[in-house]
Amino acid sequence: MTFAVPVWLAVHELLLEEEAAEKENSTCFDEFNDAALFEYFHLTRPCIAFIVDAVRIRMKTVSCKKPSPPVDAFVMVALNYFAHGAFSPLVVQKVGSCLHASLTSVASSASGVIAGMSDVFISFPLTAEARIQNAAVIKEFCKIPNVLGAMAPAQFKIRASPYEKEFFKSFINAQGFTSVVSQFICDSQGNILSVEKCCVGSTSEQELWESSFKGREVEEDLHGPYWLIAGSGYLLGKHILTAVAKPETNEEVLFNEAHAKMLSVMQETLDLLKRRFRCLMQLGFTEEGSLNKKLNTIKACSVLHNIALKFSVPPPARAGKAESLYSGKQLTAETSSDALMARKELINKNFSEPRSQDFL
Known part of the structure; x- marks a missing residue:
């Protein structure tokens, strides 16, 4: 929840x-x-x-x-x-x-x-009991244990002055349009657990994570030995679980299917967020000192999204293509051997038998 x-x-x-x-x-x-x-x-x-x-x-x-x-x-x-x-x-x-x-x-x-109101209506699982319950629901959903949620950046289109060349350039994301970006975490039911920071669109996923409050908390083990499911723009780590880039075994294929199933919830969540609150499709003119105002709009819509889920409000009709998860800069940093070993152990322990019917 x-x-x-x-x-x-x-x-x-x-x-x-x-x-x-x-x-x-x-x-x-x-x-x-x-x-x-x-x-x-x-x-x-x-x-x-x-x-x-x-x-x-x-x-x-x-x-x-x-x-x-x-x-x-x-x-x-x-x-x-x-x-x-x-x-x-x-x-x-x-x-x-x-x-x-x-x-x-x-x-x-x-x-x-x-x-x-985000202090009431957007809440990361903070107690041991809440984390155990959250991880159990996610394991039931995608078969991956010890996961607290899925994480992804959300790009929001903006307009910026091209006359301020360096500042304008900082807003251009990897897809080539001007935007601001925020870091989202959701659970398997589409509830938003965390939304923070509003950065220029060129900011990479890994930069968002490393500079975020939630990132520092998780990396300092304040939330226990749990994972967050993340896409290829993040670096596999002690608490960040990415898919296997080139699966070679049946177990790795099954794990990637489970990983994609959880990550698809984040994609659906961001798509619904923008369908219900179409102001997020274009946040308007943005200057260097106005990012906090844009974050207020993003957070307010996230609060209302969670409340709407509690009241089982149906989604509005789609107006355009479904929201996709944008990939940012390709990572060149080397993944630690400990992180690779931890993921391999997780895969061998939980995906050693054919279970493809779980993902139909």
């Missing part, structure tokens, strides 16, 4: 107390029928109600300045922008009279508040 059951229940309890104490009789969302809600926000009514109340509680908890529009209008502007990357005229019409700031400013403020 993305966040522990006690935390989830505690949030529900707070929401019920808030609802009983002060929730208004109606919100601006009530004017939409269920089909229109999904069309404009890519979320369902119960999910939106939960988000509005969670934002209201968050703003009280962290002593945020009360927004100039009511909380429901504040959230409506953000959700509409997240869903479409623009503001729908009907939504502007409904909330325009209560706004005392530009739509862009309101959406930016809401992004910061919702991104701040």
Whole structure:
């Protein structure tokens, strides 16, 4: 799970107390029928109600300045922008009279508040019990033991000024377009366990990992002797498990199938994230000092993604090709013999018999 059951229940309890104490009789969302809600926000009514109340509680908890529009209008502007990357005229019409700031400013403020909720709704398994449970679910899913999740970079297209040549060049990724990149980790059910950093698009996977907070924690053994499934842009290591580049045995082939099955969950997760929140398809103009604002948008959408999963919100219709996992710079560093031996032992122990039917 993305966040522990006690935390989830505690949030529900707070929401019920808030609802009983002060929730208004109606919100601006009530004017939409269920089909229109999904069309404009890519979320369902119960999910939106939960988000509005969670934002209201968050703003009280962290002593945020009360927004100039009511909380429901504040959230409506953000959700509409997240869903479409623009503001729908009907939504502007409904909330325009209560706004005392530009739509862009309101959406930016809401992004910061919702991104701040990541401490509740995006959670890496932090206790020994949670790690054991998480690894057991993943082993059941792909047959690889002692894995906490899949990891990959996510590229988000941006626009940058070509007149600042060196800075512009830093945004060009290995696929040739300008982007920012963030590091994601998810579990086998598509829950986002970690999202951090927003770097220029040319940053490699291994650079992301080595400079990330989660990377330092994992490499210092703070999360125990577990693996993270990763693609070829990462270096096989004590905690990073990559596929065998040139499988020579049946066992290695079966392992690669299992590895690909888990990594495909990350691909599906990023694809769903961008389908539901189309603002992520193009994050707009980016300058050197604006990466944190872009990270707020990415984190806010990740928080909402996890909440949507909890409410079993269906995915919106696909608008374009499925999201693919981008590979970055090819690694030239030599893999340690200890890491190679550890992977070989894992393969021999768990894939020594034909089990291809597990992956049909």
